[in-house]
Amino acid sequence: MQVDIGNALAAEADPGISRDALARLDEDVARAHDRIATGRAGEEFGYAALNLPERTDAAEIEATVEPLSDAEAILTVGIGGSALGAATISEALGGLDTEGKAADAAPLYVLDNVDPAHVREILTEVPLDRTAVNVVSRSGTTAETLSNFLVVREAMEAAGVDWTERTVVTTGEAGPLRELADRHDMPALDVPTGVPGRFSALSAVGLVPAAIQGHDIEGLLAGGQRAAESLAPSLFDCPAYAYGAVSYGVAQRGADINAVVPYAERLEFFAEWFAQLWAESLGKDGLGQTPARALGATDQHSQLQLYRAGPRDKLVTMVRPRERADRTIPETDIEGLSYLGGSTLGDLLDAEFEATEASLAAADRPSVRVEIDRLDAECVGELLYAMEAACVLYGELANVSTFDQPAVEWGKRAARGLLGGGEFEEAAAVADKTELVVE
């Protein structure tokens, strides 16, 4: 992986970070690296995530899902960190839903919302008797996930399918899902302890669908390990820290928003995964850089006007694989289009990438370029790990509590109260809403 921070320097961009400031920041990076190393060595909560490439047992995952290897579709039932890692990995390797239909792999469907229309559409779409259900919840009580699982189970029963034969559970050591798996002797894997959901992509939480699809789980972990080994006490020696430190540095100087723009359709979920990682880890104490998800080249025709001419409150993170399978644009005699013929779609996409990056630089807007070699298991593992390490570093530099998410609890209690799941004062507050309705 390669990170180019040249376009985020103060000489090039406003906000930007000067080379002097970068050198000073690098001393903080060295201290943060020490803290991270200590946390990893002690398997401390959160820091333990950065040991997953070594800790995750690929063979165990593969053996556990082996009974489901004949699946023609995979249905992940989870939400947030229990779904995004799996979706990101399978999509990047060409196994998500529409992408998957063109590939050999069984396509992955993700049930990460409780919209009844959406649930019905997915249940109509997948062949229930040949689908592997991958239900993921650490606590085993997540309302959205368990509701969806109850509905999926009912649909399978109605179709005469033994759901206990078609389901793999990934959950914590105890709780309703663990008990269910034990009772029915279902294949089950552990949500790793000490690892927040959003940092769990390189564990069973993120790897089960890819394993069923026959993707290279060892390669994903090896790529993560490559990034782990690249962690070093200077941002100038470590791409992950270069990214984390510069993001922090420009955020301090006004880049309150981080627009993540992958130039690859298969990295669309990556941008969502990154958005959770960044938002939940760093959004606390009134601090945090807001992730904005985008997609290149498409969003040049949507967001670029704002990025280039709006407020100076953004860092643009441009992400691309350097190699891709390509397709030549046919020659044409249509007037004004002959210049396109003979180029490839990849040439065009790369030209757009470089043109957009230069266009931001010409307007003195900061950007960082993140490149991986290609969209294969190793590079994807490396990318995910590096972004996690970048996020942990940012959290250290900002002195926030990177690994918790206390602000989401209020709403969970309110929703549970509204559904009759107990007495919660938060539910009462819902009725007190101030209304000013215009219709």
Added chain:
Amino acid sequence: MQVDIGNALAAEADPGISRDALARLDEDVARAHDRIATGRAGEEFGYAALNLPERTDAAEIEATVEPLSDAEAILTVGIGGSALGAATISEALGGLDTEGKAADAAPLYVLDNVDPAHVREILTEVPLDRTAVNVVSRSGTTAETLSNFLVVREAMEAAGVDWTERTVVTTGEAGPLRELADRHDMPALDVPTGVPGRFSALSAVGLVPAAIQGHDIEGLLAGGQRAAESLAPSLFDCPAYAYGAVSYGVAQRGADINAVVPYAERLEFFAEWFAQLWAESLGKDGLGQTPARALGATDQHSQLQLYRAGPRDKLVTMVRPRERADRTIPETDIEGLSYLGGSTLGDLLDAEFEATEASLAAADRPSVRVEIDRLDAECVGELLYAMEAACVLYGELANVSTFDQPAVEWGKRAARGLLGGGEFEEAAAVADKTELVVE
């Protein structure tokens, strides 16, 4: 449509707008409404978009696409404003890609990027001899769209399909696509004059796929017309203006980001469409509120921590249909989950909606609630029109040039130069990039 701005009042939220300030702002709204009315009456550039519900000829669109009404799939080839409106409308009515397969309608695929892997996947997926190709470009020269169209044409020829029989063109009065349509006597429709792409959803640009799918085009326009008729010289009498004025008011007070969170999977593209509308229209002169796309309830497990505990720089726009087809959650004896059984997935989604809104209010974070009756043609047309009117109003209040997008031209010239499409100084600037590479 109903807009509730109660949770964006200063008494409830920081940033928020006081009732006094709102009353003063309403005088500006009255003036802006006059300006908008004058612009509409004179069919002035941009303002003309707000006349589309009256101006668009549904019968002409239906007659033009009639030869393609047997299509089993639709492939829209366009980008930005030439694709997002169509994708938004067809998805909202249940006709996008995966959604469509469960419905009766021919599914819509959108080719709005030049990623070669993605193009190949789509071309493998659709039955080329039974696909309607919907190519959209006002100029007829958009590099991404025309490159993709050349590739699609080649794939059809290779499959022995006469592409001239399977394609409907939507383009301007002149240009390569218009000439091509004339030469081959292909069905063709007009991109409306005086209407920027991002405001063209309620014209042929956004309606062709829905028309092929047999959706109620007249209903979409009638819904738009309903919103048009609700425009009034006070924000307290007009939901569209209430939304636009309050968004502007809280942006002035620090809400630099507008997080749009639909609670319906079928409104996922709506959030993208909104993001283009807001970003390209308002992101200029160093101003503009940055749209952040999200999805409820999913993103409660991803973005809510940041929205509730991060910087006070956000307005959260909560969008939902009030009625939906529903599904009961089965009763269960699984310990701790019994409270879910007997509720519906829709109950759960609504509880999450209300809990999240209350959770933001409890942390003094501003939100606005936008509700439509249901996801049908009329309500979708109404929603799109209302958001366009809200955007135009915001532009008037902010005194920006709402209908242009000058900042995207630099990159287009650079990309064209890089591909050998002429001499452009912008292309030369690409090679001058400052590098600081960490690997």
